Amino acid sequence: EPEVTQTPSHQVTQMGQEVILRCVPISNHLYFYWYRQILGQKVEFLVSFYNNEISEKSEIFDDQFSVERPDGSNFTLKIRSTKLEDSAMYFCASSPDLTGELFFGEGSRLTVL
């Protein structure tokens, strides 16, 4: 069964460093998302991406964050200068359309020291 894959599964970084989280969405899906979950808290929407541009973003998704779909298969989330409060599980998701479920990856755990 097709699935969303994410790498790395866990990344530890120093505050101020750049981090890139990678995702391979399901191949025929058109809509791509990043969500995050700080330990013990709700899953929060970060950004949605369609037709090679951001379609919606949350207040969390500030200038330190960017997304890219560089080659038609990978979908990346970049955090330019990480802060301690960026420590969280980051989930990539994709969907074929706007009417149904989202398919989530297993997540990338980011720890900022």
Next chain:
Amino acid sequence: SQQGEEDPQALSIQEGENATMNCSYKTSINNLQWYRQNSGRGLVHLILIRSNEREKHSGRLRVTLDTSKKSSSLLITASRAADTASYFCATVTGGGAQKLVFGQGTRLTINP
């Protein structure tokens, strides 16, 4: 105000019993979805119910939606130890993106 609040926060039952989790929300929705998350793992979609539907079934899952009360419930019948997980409701309020607004979740423990 919070969109998508689950109740209870934690539920512990014996295997074979039914588990009921509730979700309340504040604004009008396009659809409401239930997801499951095993500890440290990704979110798995369980069921989606649209705003014009009142009840849906999928295997041992039954979801109801009451838009007048802005609430939904998820019933898992004949629970199994493997059902132990956190369960989240997520609302979609329309617009362009499938922007899910998640609740805090219910931590369900099934005791063998």
